[in-house]
Amino acid sequence: MRESCPDGFNLVIEGLARFCAPDENLYRRPDGTYEPSLAPVFYNPEMVENRDITMSLLKAILISWGKEFNFLDPMAATGVRGIRFALEVANQSGKDVNLFMGDISPIAVELMKHNLRVSGVDSIHNISIQVNHMEANEQMYHLRRSGVALNYIDIDPFGTPAPYIHAALQSVNNGGIVGITATDIAVLEGKYPNTLFRRYGVRGVKSLISKEVAIRVLLSFVLRAAAIYDRYVDPLLSYHIKHYVRVFVKVFDGALKSSIYLDKCIGKMWHCPNCSFSYFEKLDYTSQKEMKCPLCGGDMTIISPLWICDLVDAKYVKETLNIVEKMPWLAKSSLNLITMLSNTITSAPVIRMTYLARRFKMSTPPRNRVIECIKSYGYEATLNMCYNDGINTNAPTDIVTICISKRGSAST
Numbered sequence: 001m002r003e004s005c006p007d008g009f010n011l012v013i014e015g016l017a018r019f020c021a022p023d024e025n026l027y028r029r030p031d032g033t034y035e036p037s038l039a040p041v042f043y044n045p046e047m048v049e050n051r052d053i054t055m056s057l058l059k060a061i062l063i064s065w066g067k068e069f070n071f072l073d074p075m076a077a078t079g080v081r082g083i084r085f086a087l088e089v090a091n092q093s094g095k096d097v098n099l100f101m102g103d104i105s106p107i108a109v110e111l112m113k114h115n116l117r118v119s120g121v122d123s124i125h126n127i128s129i130q131v132n133h134m135e136a137n138e139q140m141y142h143l144r145r146s147g148v149a150l151n152y153i154d155i156d157p158f159g160t161p162a163p164y165i166h167a168a169l170q171s172v173n174n175g176g177i178v179g180i181t182a183t184d185i186a187v188l189e190g191k192y193p194n195t196l197f198r199r200y201g202v203r204g205v206k207s208l209i210s211k212e213v214a215i216r217v218l219l220s221f222v223l224r225a226a227a228i229y230d231r232y233v234d235p236l237l238s239y240h241i242k243h244y245v246r247v248f249v250k251v252f253d254g255a256l257k258s259s260i261y262l263d264k265c266i267g268k269m270w271h272c273p274n275c276s277f278s279y280f281e282k283l284d285y286t287s288q289k290e291m292k293c294p295l296c297g298g299d300m301t302i303i304s305p306l307w308i309c310d311l312v313d314a315k316y317v318k319e320t321l322n323i324v325e326k327m328p329w330l331a332k333s334s335l336n337l338i339t340m341l342s343n344t345i346t347s348a349p350v351i352r353m354t355y356l357a358r359r360f361k362m363s364t365p366p367r368n369r370v371i372e373c374i375k376s377y378g379y380e381a382t383l384n385m386c387y388n389d390g391i392n393t394n395a396p397t398d399i400v401t402i403c404i405s406k407r408g409s410a411s412t
């Protein structure tokens, strides 16, 4: 009886969670594909990597956390994220966990309460649950005002997360984490420059490396918002997959450090729309010079202000990768993504072999050969997480030029 679902909903299994979600057959587009936004409560099985990675990162973090952990999902829909956190991370963790969940939709709130019972989360002894029918910003400010020290907040709206970032950055405790999903990918990638500027305060157009730029736009917005409150952020893990960007940031108090981060991590990206080569520059460079691409000589464009520091924290990615091995229920695609993130250099922009080769009128060199060549000169080079023709490297342009040509490695 515990497992029965309301009419129009089916029992679904994701990770260790069993819960009721809309019957996909009732909410299909004319082409037959399931459209989650048509359903009375949102559930998108396509976002499994998003939830898997949230669980593994939080599991890695909870191990060395203090006695109490406060988790908030203010846009919880079916409640799947909080339920999975309870079953896969909090259960038997030895910590006292407070699970706060909410949604603006009354149907969602009723369903998540039902799902907390269906999944058995309501009877786990170290977890207390509070479900609120509230607007997300209202719930974050309400919990803050009530003195709840939130250690994790998940922002996962349909579309832009921008309207929820200020409340999250103010409500999370010093040293707490905010996980942010953005599905307004066309805007973040620069397809609509006016909206990009209006929503995120970033000027630029779509580039040849727009997927990586999308992550940097979001992080730029988040750091600049945090700075208003004398806070700063450290990205733990960031990626672009399918139709969304996901970032996890650790939020800290500190006006001085906030200014240092703004100076160090917010800058410009010069981008060559001919060969894809790009590089970062600090914001204090004021002249309106015209830039020529140091690789191919083409005119460069500018995207600014962007996050120009690392996108991932190697320590946290490594810890997450270690934990994933103990979570065999996670999707293979999630494991692949974390493995890829653990092997990626993110301090410099991606370079795309296809465009470089086209510009130099040669056939596209195999990525692995270029990477091996760069490494033979003593620099780092890795595959890129966003593009299967992309490499990330800290090598200077002359080494990249040598390595994309057929001249081979330092030893040849």
Ligand SMILES: C[S@@+](CC[C@H](N)C(=O)[O-])C[C@H]1O[C@@H](n2cnc3c(N)ncnc32)[C@H](O)[C@@H]1O
Pocket: 041, 042, 043, 044, 047, 051, 074, 075, 076, 077, 078, 079, 080, 081, 102, 103, 104, 105, 108, 134, 135, 136, 137, 156, 157, 158
């Ligand atoms: C994309 S879904 C969340 C999916 C969920 N996090 C998951 O992993 O399955 C967005 C949810 O946010 C809710 N929502 C939209 N605007 C909101 C707001 N301003 N405050 C609270 N909830 C909101 C919607 O009703 C919907 O359930």
